[in-house]
Structures are given as C-alpha cells and as structure tokens.
Amino acid sequence: MGDFLSGKVIAVTGAGRGIGRAVALACAAEGAKVVVADYGVSVDGSEPSSEVxxxxxxxxxxxxxEAVSVAEDVSTMAGGQRVVDAAVEGFGRIDGVVCVAGILRERMLFNMSEEEWDPVLATHLKGTFTLFRAASAVMRKQKSGTLIGFTSGNHQGSVSQSNYSAAKGGVISLTRSAALGLNKYGVTANCVAPVARTRMSAGVPMELAEIGEPEDVAPLVVYLLSDRAREVTGQVYTVAGPKIAVWAQPRELRAAYATDGGWTPESIADFLPGTVGTDEMPMLARLQEMARAAASGDRPNK
Ligand SMILES: NC(=O)c1ccc[n+]([C@@H]2O[C@H](COP(=O)([O-])OP(=O)(O)OC[C@H]3O[C@@H](n4cnc5c(N)ncnc54)[C@H](O)[C@@H]3O)[C@@H](O)[C@H]2O)c1
Known part of the structure; x- marks a missing residue:
C-alpha cells in the first residue's frame, strides 16, 4: 500500500465497476478511506442493485x-447527500469526491425522446451537482477538499449521443464554476476525460486509436486528489492508456468591431468570412474524412 492519500476520505460514485471501481481501489491502496457509491444499474440506467x-x-x-458502500441514485439530491453523509458519519470528514457514475441512451437527435434525454442529463450533470453541492458545503468549512467531475472527449459533440455530450459539456462548466467559486476556500475542482475499455466503451461503434484500461485512469485521479495537486484547479485532463493531455481553456479566438453605426446582416456577410471567420471543428473534419474514406472503400488510418 502507498500513502499518497493517507488520512484522506474519498467518495467515488459509479465505483462498483469500470473506471469508478479502479479509482476506488487505487484510492484505498494509497491509504484513503473510501465511500464506494454505486446504484448498480445497467448501461442504460435500469435495474438497480447494491451488489456491485x-x-x-x-x-x-x-x-x-477501509470502505463503506452506498447504493443510492446520485441523480437525486438525497442520494448525493447520503454519499457525503456516509463519509462524514463513517470517517469524520470528506476530502474528495469523484463523480464517475454515468449511463448511456444513444439515439439520433431527431428521434430522441424525453425518456432518453432526462435520465442521461440527470445521472451525469445533476449527479455531479448533487455530490459537488453536498461535499462543497463541508469542504468550505474544512477549508480544503477536491472535487472531480468525469467528462468525455464527446463534450465536443457527437453524432448520436447529443444527450451525453450536452451532459459532459455541462460537467466541465459546472467544474470550472466550482473551481472559481471555491478557490478562496482552498477547494479545487478538475475534470477527467477517460478513454478506457469498459462495458460503456464496448458500445462505441468505431475503433478508438487511443484507449487504455480503467487502471490507467486511476493514477491521474489519485494525483488530483492528493496534496501534490493543491494548486491545480479548473483543468480538464484526458487520460487514455499511456497518454495524459490537458485541454485548452475556452477563449475568444478573433474579434472585429463595427465602426460606423453598428453591424447589419449585410455588413456581417461581407466582412465576417475574411476576418473573424470560423474555427475548424476537428470532430466534423474527422467525420467528413471517414465519410470520404467509406465512399472510396478505404479505411481511415485512425
Ligand atoms: N469508458 C470510456 O472510455 C469513457 C469515455 C469517456 C467518458 N467516460 C465516463 O467515465 C465514467 C465511467 O464510465 P465507465 O466506462 O466506467 O462506465 P460503467 O458503465 O462501467 O460504470 C458506470 C457505473 O455508474 C453507475 N451508475 C450509473 N447511474 C448511476 C446513478 N444514478 N447513481 C449511482 N451510480 C450510477 C453504474 O451502476 C456503473 O457501475 C462515466 O461518467 C463515463 O461517461 C468513460
């Protein structure tokens, strides 16, 4: 056993299997007391069980x-609160929450139902809020703590998972807001975008060039939870097998200002393309490359 997290109390949601399980085991192996929170559902969020x-x-x-289990639905306020209460009542404090719980309900946007949209947003985005909300109230008083949201490269957009992409984009904005709002209380907030072989990624309809195992994700999470990362906040990291990458902060790329009397649609049409212009959308470029390769019978090389 290591001691990177010795003395800390960490709650991990979605800790019953996949990446959450690997994170929970790694936290315990580094000396943390762990709340293992998992509703034990299938990939689409149905059939709960406390078994995992x-x-x-x-x-x-x-x-x-040392660990305790909580088989609650983190998409409810009461569920999120119970996970944090289990840490405080069982182990006396809460130093980190890692919100890994997630589900998928894939459908093209034009066919997506409310029953496919709402639970996905509720599990990922509200399920991160409920934990961040309950934990930050304790961490604010402790004047220390770490919040970790789980996002995805798909926050850039996806063809048939607009619910999931919207939720994952929301998790990033929520996490950055937590980083800003809690900075003065000594609390950090960061996001991890993993790529790992689990039952969830098994359904991805294309080969992923860069993918690893759940155990490859855990060391980055342990680092972010540790005192060595006390200055790291508001960041989004991808981890895929041996690769770790940091995402850029969103910022304006180019600007132009109207001179005499403001813009008209016509002056924008004349002026915008050659000046402010557009920014390439890498996922759309890749999709178009794949469509061209499919039409010509070639396989895209990654
Ligand atoms: N696997 C990947 O390559 C990949 C890629 C990008 C993002 N992610 C994200 O990483 C996280 C973990 O994914 P995974 O691949 O390990 O998935 P997984 O399906 O193996 O595990 C998800 C766990 O979350 C639990 N869960 C679902 N809804 C819950 C709820 N309402 N309350 C409590 N627990 C709940 C499930 O029971 C399950 O054990 C997810 O947020 C996922 O979106 C994964």
Whole structure:
C-alpha cells in the first residue's frame, strides 16, 4: 500500500465497476478511506442493485483497506447527500469526491425522446451537482477538499449521443464554476476525460486509436486528489492508456468591431468570412474524412 492519500476520505460514485471501481481501489491502496457509491444499474440506467458496490467494499477490505458502500441514485439530491453523509458519519470528514457514475441512451437527435434525454442529463450533470453541492458545503468549512467531475472527449459533440455530450459539456462548466467559486476556500475542482475499455466503451461503434484500461485512469485521479495537486484547479485532463493531455481553456479566438453605426446582416456577410471567420471543428473534419474514406472503400488510418 502507498500513502499518497493517507488520512484522506474519498467518495467515488459509479465505483462498483469500470473506471469508478479502479479509482476506488487505487484510492484505498494509497491509504484513503473510501465511500464506494454505486446504484448498480445497467448501461442504460435500469435495474438497480447494491451488489456491485458491496463487492468493491469487500475487495478493499480484503486488501486491508477501509470502505463503506452506498447504493443510492446520485441523480437525486438525497442520494448525493447520503454519499457525503456516509463519509462524514463513517470517517469524520470528506476530502474528495469523484463523480464517475454515468449511463448511456444513444439515439439520433431527431428521434430522441424525453425518456432518453432526462435520465442521461440527470445521472451525469445533476449527479455531479448533487455530490459537488453536498461535499462543497463541508469542504468550505474544512477549508480544503477536491472535487472531480468525469467528462468525455464527446463534450465536443457527437453524432448520436447529443444527450451525453450536452451532459459532459455541462460537467466541465459546472467544474470550472466550482473551481472559481471555491478557490478562496482552498477547494479545487478538475475534470477527467477517460478513454478506457469498459462495458460503456464496448458500445462505441468505431475503433478508438487511443484507449487504455480503467487502471490507467486511476493514477491521474489519485494525483488530483492528493496534496501534490493543491494548486491545480479548473483543468480538464484526458487520460487514455499511456497518454495524459490537458485541454485548452475556452477563449475568444478573433474579434472585429463595427465602426460606423453598428453591424447589419449585410455588413456581417461581407466582412465576417475574411476576418473573424470560423474555427475548424476537428470532430466534423474527422467525420467528413471517414465519410470520404467509406465512399472510396478505404479505411481511415485512425
Ligand atoms: N469508458 C470510456 O472510455 C469513457 C469515455 C469517456 C467518458 N467516460 C465516463 O467515465 C465514467 C465511467 O464510465 P465507465 O466506462 O466506467 O462506465 P460503467 O458503465 O462501467 O460504470 C458506470 C457505473 O455508474 C453507475 N451508475 C450509473 N447511474 C448511476 C446513478 N444514478 N447513481 C449511482 N451510480 C450510477 C453504474 O451502476 C456503473 O457501475 C462515466 O461518467 C463515463 O461517461 C468513460
């Protein structure tokens, strides 16, 4: 066992399987006491069970660590609160929350139903809010703590997961807001965008050039939870196998100002393309490349 997180209490949602499980086991192996929170649902969010969370607690205890399980739905305020309460009541404090819980309901935008939209937003975005809300109230008084949201490269957009992409973009904005609002209380907030082989990524309809295992994601999360990362906040990191990358902060790229009397649609049409212009959308460029390759019978090289 290491001691990177010794003395800390960490709650991990979605910790019953996949990436959340690997994070929970790594936190325990580095000396943290862990709240293993998982509603035990299928990929689409149905059929809850407490089995997977209990199983991970058993694994942690078998290796000499300390953990408790909470089989709650994090998309409810009460569920998020109960995860944080389990940390405070069981172990006396909460030093980190890692919001990994997630589901998928894939559908093209023009066919997507409310039943496919709402639970996906509720699990990812509200399920991060409920934990951040409950934990930050304690961390503010402690004057320390770390919030970690889980996003995806798909926050840039996706063809058939607009619900998931919208939720993951929301998680980034929520996390940056937490970083800004909690900075003066000594609390950090960062996002991780993983790419790892799990039941969720098994459904991705194309080959991913860069992918790793859930265990490859855990060290970055442990680092972000540790005192060594106390100055790191408001960041989004991708981790895919051996690769770690940081995302740019959103910022304006180019600007132009109207001179005499403001813009008209016509002056914008005349002026905008050659000046402010557009910014290439990498995912659209890739999609178009794939469509061209498919039409010519070639395979795209990644
Ligand atoms: N696997 C990847 O390559 C990949 C890529 C990008 C983002 N992500 C994100 O990483 C996270 C983990 O994904 P994974 O691949 O390990 O998925 P997974 O399906 O293996 O695990 C997700 C876990 O979340 C739990 N869960 C779902 N809804 C819940 C709820 N309402 N309350 C509590 N627990 C709930 C499930 O029971 C499950 O154990 C997700 O947020 C996912 O969107 C994964």
């Amino acid at each position: 969370a209990d199983q991970v607690v058993k694994e942690i205890e078998a290796s000499g660590g």
